Amino acid sequence: MPASSAAKTALRDQVLAGRRRRSLLALGEDARATAEHLLATPEVRRAATVAAYVSIGGEPGTSFLLDALAATGRRVLLPRLLADGDLDWGTWRGDGSLVRARMGLLEPVDSLGVDAIATADVVLVPGLAVSATGMRLGRGGGSYDRALARVPVGTWTCVLLGDDEVGLDVPSEPHDRAVLAAATPSGITRF
Known part of the structure; x- marks a missing residue:
């Protein structure tokens, strides 16, 4: 295993252990604060289409x-995990437009294709950590690196994280894609 892969695995384990210690109450409060910061950014305020995730x-x-986002009339795209690990995209129309999928995911029922992400004005992605230069650490499947390449x-690309997951030493490989910002309960960090 290359050194960067081993370092990524160690960092993933560390971040996931920290996340398991957070209470449901704290997760809810953090989610609301993060959303408020995101909704106040000029990028999101002027976006017609936002790619996000459940x-x-x-x-x-x-x-x-x-x-x-939906209440303010924005079109929201959500990912659908394909068998090869790539991401298809569908439109979110409320919780009733989602179906249970493998790996515990909730996904939209419609399919717009893998290139639909290119129509988004803002792309919000999950992650486990981000470096001071915007290098994002995901779960290791490469799904979002492929999507971000499109x-x-x-x-404007932004990863949603906890406050203690920003500015970490994130190892990178040639296929990894950086983001332009991170949103946390404390605010927006731009890279």
């Missing part, structure tokens, strides 16, 4: 954010 487990919560240059 959080699961100890991930920074997205339900308040998704509801707020996002036009200049599109």
